[in-house]
Each structure stands twice: as structure tokens, then as C-alpha cells.
Amino acid sequence: MRRSPRTCLLALLALLGGLLTVTATASPAAAAPNFKAPYACGQQWTYSHHSAEVRQALDFVRTDGGGTAGSPVLASAAGTAYRYSQPSGAGNYIAVEHGGGWKTYYFHLAAFSVANGAQVAQGQQIGTTGSTGNSSGAHIHYEQLYNGVGQTIVINGQSLAPYPGSYYGKYLTSDNGCGGGGGKYWVDTFANATGYAAANTADAQGVLNAGTNYVYCKVWGARVGTASQFNHWWLRTDLDVVYAGKNGRNAYVSAYYLSRWGNDEARDNNGTVIPNC
Ligand SMILES: [Zn+2]
Numbered sequence: 001m002r003r004s005p006r007t008c009l010l011a012l013l014a015l016l017g018g019l020l021t022v023t024a025t026a027s028p029a030a031a032a033p034n035f036k037a038p039y040a041c042g043q044q045w046t047y048s049h050h051s052a053e054v055r056q057a058l059d060f061v062r063t064d065g066g067g068t069a070g071s072p073v074l075a076s077a078a079g080t081a082y083r084y085s086q087p088s089g090a091g092n093y094i095a096v097e098h099g100g101g102w103k104t105y106y107f108h109l110a111a112f113s114v115a116n117g118a119q120v121a122q123g124q125q126i127g128t129t130g131s132t133g134n135s136s137g138a139h140i141h142y143e144q145l146y147n148g149v150g151q152t153i154v155i156n157g158q159s160l161a162p163y164p165g166s167y168y169g170k171y172l173t174s175d176n177g178c179g180g181g182g183g184k185y186w187v188d189t190f191a192n193a194t195g196y197a198a199a200n201t202a203d204a205q206g207v208l209n210a211g212t213n214y215v216y217c218k219v220w221g222a223r224v225g226t227a228s229q230f231n232h233w234w235l236r237t238d239l240d241v242v243y244a245g246k247n248g249r250n251a252y253v254s255a256y257y258l259s260r261w262g263n264d265e266a267r268d269n270n271g272t273v274i275p276n277c
């Protein structure tokens with residue numbers, strides 16, 4: 001029943017011609033996931049940026065007394081993990097595709113902890129820290145990319161810029177995985193709802209029975225509802241009824257079925273906005 005209220009909406013402030021101030025809300029489809037540190041809950045690491053690097057990467061080494069080499073590398077947010085090897089550069093590395101154009105990189109791994117193409121949860125171990133490839137010592141080289149372009153790294157909604165040029169100037173303590181496998185948000189649903197493989201009605205997996213249910217997170221997708229009552233958000237959850245040959249875990253149910261809240265709102269029973277997946 002633990003809840004961690006947080007919002008993860010990106011607001012863009014645009015200045016036009018120096019005269020007109022326009023505030024625009026980023027399209028929900030493009031909102032970044034609520035990224036967390038790429039290492040275990042409670043650990044403190046220091047970070048630095050090497051100016052020779054093209055993208056907005058940060059290198060992390062551990063500073064809480066534990067060894068950097070061999071420390072678990074965790075997914076910053078949920079997604080699909082892909083394994084790569086580049087002996088002359090990134091070494092063994094993982095790219096996690098988060099959807100909506102967002103991707104994170106984890107370079108120089110000593111070992112992989114997941115299969116290529118695996119679905120991973122936020123906080124799930126995807127590898128161990130190492131120094132493979134072009135690296136002079138164990139560290140996590142970490143990047144956040146949007147549509148293939150490196151972005152200034154943001155953790156829990158906080159930018160880590162300006163980047164320090166060397167270690168031991170700035171530190172970050174992780175809260176990734178502190179919840180022990182991903183937060184659950186409790187919601188009431190007013191009718192039995194079909195669950196699908198993705199945020200659309202293409203591939204039915206089973207049914208989430210009406211009542212009080214937990215959900216993990218939300219994604220923007222196909223519109224469900226009537227002319228006056230509708231929702232584009234889809235809630236990731238585990239279904240009560242699973243169709244033959246289908247998968248009831250991490251299926252998507254339309255937020256249209258929430259018993260309260262307005263069109264295109266996705267909140268839990270406390271009114272907390274359910275985080276993006
Ligand atoms: Zn690096």
C-alpha cells in the first residue's frame with residue numbers, strides 16, 4: 001500500500017521575440033519517464049562529464065565505501081533492454097528503450113544480467129559495473145537520449161547540470177528500486193476492463209475485474225470512451241483473467257475505466273497522478 005506521490009510532467013517555457021511569453025505543456029506522449037539513478041537504492045556515487053564526449057553523458061563511480069566494480073547496474077526506468085558489444089568503445093553495453101522516443105545507455109558493463117530484448121522494470125538489475133571497451137577503470141557511463149539525441153541528464157525530475165569536469169565535486173544518492181520492485185497505485189474501476197498487450201485495442205490479453213486494483217504506471221495511447229467521456233492514458237497492470245495463450249502480466253487497461261477523475265486524467269484513489277512508465 002506504499003505510495004510515493006510524484007509528478008513527472010515536463011513544462012516547456014518558450015520565449016518568443018523577447019516580448020511574448022508562451023507556456024506550453026509538452027505533449028504527454030513526449031514526456032520523459034521519471035528516470036532514476038542507474039545504481040542501487042541508497043548508494044552514493046559521484047559523477048563527471050568528459051568534454052571529449054559528444055553526447056551529454058555522465059560517468060559515475062561509487063563513493064559510499066562499496067566497490068564500483070561489480071556493483072549492480074539498474075534500469076533507470078521501465079522498458080525493453082538490448083545488449084550490444086563494442087570492444088573498441090562502449091564495451092559491453094545495454095540500451096533500454098522506454099517508448100516515446102526515450103532511451104538510456106549503460107556502457108562498459110562487466111556482465112549482462114538480462115536477455116537481449118527483455119522487458120525490464122525500473123530498478124531491475126540489467127548488468128554489473130565494469131571497465132570493458134575503451135575505459136581506464138570501472139565506472140558506469142550513462143546517457144539519456146530523446147529521438148537519438150543525448151539530453152542533459154535528469155534524475156527524479158532534477159537536472160544534474162551544470163556537469164562537473166571531474167569526480168568528487170558532485171554526488172547522487174540513488175532511490176532506484178527502494179520500493180522493492182516498483183510502486184503500486186491503487187485505483188477503483190467501475191466495470192470489467194479488457195487488458196491489451198500495448199496501449200491500444202489490437203491484442204487482447206484478458207480482463208481486469210471491476211473493483212479496487214493496483215496499477216504500476218501509465219502510457220499515452222489510443223483513445224477509449226464515448227463522445228463526452230474518454231481517456232488516452234493506459235494503465236500497466238496485472239490482469240485477473242488471462243485468455244488462453246496470452247500474458248496477463250504488465251498488460252494495459254484504459255484509464256477510461258477509473259471510477260473518478262476527468263477525461264485524460266489518470267490518478268490513483270488518493271488523487272496522485274500515476275507516473276509515466
Ligand atoms: Zn563516459
